[in-house]
Amino acid sequence: MDRSAEFRRWKAQCLSKADLSRKGSVDEDVVELVQLLNGREEFFTTSSCAGRIILLDGIVALKKANSDAILKFEPFILHVQCRQLQDAQILHSVAIDSGFRNSGITVGKRGKTMLAVRSTHGLEVPLSHKGQLMVTEEYIDFLLKIANQKMEENKKRIERFYSCLQHALEREAITNSHPREKIRGEENSSYSPKKKRNPEKARGKCITEENDKELENDDDDDPGISVPFFPEDY
Amino acid sequence: MDRSAEFRRWKAQCLSKADLSRKGSVDEDVVELVQLLNGREEFFTTSSCAGRIILLDGIVALKKANSDAILKFEPFILHVQCRQLQDAQILHSVAIDSGFRNSGITVGKRGKTMLAVRSTHGLEVPLSHKGQLMVTEEYIDFLLKIANQKMEENKKRIERFYSCLQHALEREAITNSHPREKIRGEENSSYSPKKKRNPEKARGKCITEENDKELENDDDDDPGISVPFFPEDY
Structure with a gap:
């Protein structure tokens, strides 16, 4: 079975x-x-998860002895199987351009090519230790506000990903249709390549109106925004 | 210039x-x-970072008005450029087997193939809001203990990665030398393929003595270990 047919079979099976x-x-x-x-x-x-706010070890953990409760915001995560590496590369670019900086490709031994879309956006706060609550209820309210803000930003980022993906797929369609357009153009002189009128837009990166600043500030890989913390100086 | 020569040039330039x-x-x-x-x-x-505990917005942020201070533990991160996709696949397997579940491959347009080694291990705790400290000093001590524990676990995981990588590279050397060994074997009947004596070990995954349980518990992608948190039930 060729690669394309195998991919179609995997897809049909999975869906x-x-x-x-x-x-x-x-x-x-x-x-x-x-x-x-x-x-x-x-x-x-x-697989996909739009994002969630969770309390690890269950709601009762706050009052249960010997249990450590943790409040966590987990951003959007998406796994996409791709027909070939080139498709994964396009999707990966879209993910990075939309702010999902921790995205990456996995290539299995049998050639399964997956893209994992991951964000750097996180929140992970220990609340209790051995059943003893370590923070105030006011602080938990504060945390929930932050978690909800992150959820909103996460939602915007998903919308941005959707819009960037649409643009990228349109660009791909234009690129792939160029050879055919050329042939059609030669066959029929009245052919007008409308899609070519704005080549800058077609080639350019996905542009959004949102301010990237906050979204960039949580980048794990960028050491420029942080200051090392030495407990002895505190 | 062929791909191998271009890779050697990139490497020499970078190092x-x-x-x-x-x-x-x-x-x-x-x-x-x-x-x-x-x-x-x-x-x-x-690029590489062994892991760090940082206070975003600087140490003074705890007392500065209009500033939100965040304590963060950032685990090991490593970026490795690979000669070809197959090399990145081997390194990616090693990273996943060592517990770095958020690792992934990036393939650039010019064929630059990178592996990013990333952990799911994190801690991100807001401490102050508009200059007002929201937690107690006791809680900050508690956080620092947790951050230091995570740093220790992170170190073990780096050691595991080193050891798994050594095994994988040995396995690769054995696999690559098989055709030559065969020729040598045919040429010289006294040849003994010592490396083949323990094929299970050579083929098997990297085995470590550490207990994976804790390391697996912080996996972003696994919904099985968490309970959705509904603030209204709290």
Whole structure:
């Protein structure tokens, strides 16, 4: 079986399976994005989470002895299987341009090519130690506000990813249709390559109106924004 | 210029440059790992951080008005440029097997193939809001203990990565030398393929004595270990 046929078989198999997540369905905030990807012959999604605020060890952990409760904000995560490396590269560029700086490609031994879309956006706060609450309720309210703000920013970033992906797929369609357009142009002199009128837009990176500053500030890889912390100086 | 020659040129250029990081040198905990990688013709490191505990917005932020201070533990991060995709795949497997679950490959348009080694291990705690400290000093001591524990675990994971990498490179050497051994074996009947005596070890995954349980518990991608948090139920 050739690679394309094998990919189509994997995709059909994966998308025909029941959704085995606890929720049993795709999160509302990523439904459109997941549909956009699954509607393309070169991609299919294998898992997604729009983002969540969770309390590790369960709600009762705050009062349970010997338990450490942690409040965590987990941003959007998406796994997409790609037909070939080139498709993963396009999707990876889109993810990076949309602010998902921790995204990366995985290539398995059998040639399965996956893109994981990951954010650097996080929050992980220990609340209790051995059942003893270490913070005030006021602080927990403060944390929840921050977590909700992060969730909003996360949502904007998903929207940006959707819009950047649409642009990238349009650009791909233009690039792929150029050879055919040329042939058609030679065959028929009345052919007008409308799509070429704004080549800068087609080639340019996805431009959004949002201010990137906050989104860039949580980048794990950039040492420029932080100051080393020495407990003895505190 | 062929791909291998171009890679060698990139490597020579990169390693001859001055270390432009603030510290100006490779962190002690990753020196051996960086040397192991740079000693191989198929890899070179472009950046690394062994892990750190930082206070964003500076130490004075705790008392400064309109400033939000955040205590953050950032785990080991490493960027390695690889000669070809196959080399990146080997390194990626090693990273995943060592617990660096957020690692991923990047393939640039000019064919630059990079592996980013990333952990899911994090801690990000807001401490103050508009200059007002939101937590107690006791809680900050508690946080620092947790951050230091995470730093220790992070160090173990780096050691595991080093050891897994050594095994993987040995396995690669065995695999690559098989065709030659066969020829040599045919030429000289006294040849004994010593390396083949323990094929299970050579083929098997890197095995470590450490307990993976804690290391797995912070996996961003696994929804099985968390409970959704609904503030109204709190």
